[in-house]
Amino acid sequence: MTVIPNSKDSMLLVDGMALMFRAYYASAATGYIRRTKAGLPTNAVYGFMRYFWDAVQKFNPTHIACCWDLGSKTFRTEQFAAYKGNRSEAPDELIPQFAVIQEVMDSLGIPNISAPGFEADDCIGTLAARFCEQMDVYILTGDHDMLQLVNETTSVIIMKKGHGNYSVYTPQSLMEEKQLAPAQIVDLKGLMGDTSDNYPGVRGIGEKTALKLVLEFGSVDGILSNLDKLSKSIRTKIEADLDMLHLSRQLAEIRCDVELVCDQEACRLELNHAQVAAKFEELEMASIINWMGVAATNE
Structure with a gap:
């Protein structure tokens, strides 16, 4: 895998919703749902980590934040009641994994960001606008709507089919591929x-x-x-x-003016190996501990 040199600070903003749904459906399509011995479904958690950590290794950010929707009611549903009204309910096996993935992010020291009345997209847009003046920003998503956020210091990473396949959009590549600003x-x-x-x-x-x-x-x-x-x-x-x-x-239009509490230094990626290993041991995911290289050192 090619790793981008980390010569200066950079921020990876993760579209948690996009990664979670992609991870769930990619594995659920096989008909097999991974579970812990206690019966907790974890296929979305496992798939999320594979997508997420692959991107961390490839783009090598110094800072990370993960953004989430809070619910179906947003300022957009107030403007247009049918907005996203065609979406089916989340599968029963996915619902408990939403909180578990956020717990995993907590164990990694990565802030989970959301705001009442707004979508994950708006949180990402706001943080991108805030941080792009100090550092390069990468947005990890599968949502092409995010391409509106591209600028000279903000790139959008669109996940493609399979692990490790991305299209990275800058203003130049967006113009070359789609002829659009x-x-x-x-x-x-x-x-x-x-x-x-x-x-x-x-x-x-x-x-x-x-x-x-x-x-x-x-x-x-x-x-x-x-x-x-x-x-x-x-x-x-x-x-x-x-x-x-x-x-x-x-x-x-993605909002870039949401009131969010998200300190840049709180987003710095500094893993507590023992804490991370303990979380994945709890989830019975020894393979993730191995390929992240976070085996607890105090054993």
Whole structure:
């Protein structure tokens, strides 16, 4: 594995929700749910650690924070009641693992960050904005919405299928691959909506048309200033759904101004090997102790 040299401080912001769901479904798909002798399901915990620690080894951060959703009620559901309304309930085997993963992060000395009324995305956006002026920031996620947070000192690491497979986005690579600036991600979502988050954008405008419009006119505001240059069909669709266009753009935008208590020094990665080993012994995960190299030294 290639390890990026750690020549200066850097912050890894972990999308805990994305890693947890990915870890759960990747292993649950086999039909086997890992459990402790007492019956506690731990497949998501185990998979989470594999994804997480692989990224730590590869990107070699000096500081880490892990961000979480608190519940389904956020300022976005107040703006649009159907927001994420298409999501099914979490599987019974996953629900107890949510707290266990946070306990694991605690044992690693990594802050678990969340805020009432906001999503993990907003916590990540806020911390990225706060720390990117002092250090390089890496955001570990599977959510392409996070690409709007990319800047010269903030990179978004998109997890791909399999362990250790990532696409790392900077402003340059985002422009090369998608021909988009970070802010244009929000305009694109405003137009095309997001089926995963269950908001519609402009009905009848899909990704291909939305991308064409954003590339041609630069932004939603640019499009609205040039309605006379659009085909009658596209113009009619936009004018019919103008309110939803603006609302969808608001829903797509990650907030970067959440009130969070998260001290930079508290995020410094300094493992207490005995504490970490004790936690994974409790979870009956000796293999993790081995490949993290955290066997307790006081035995």
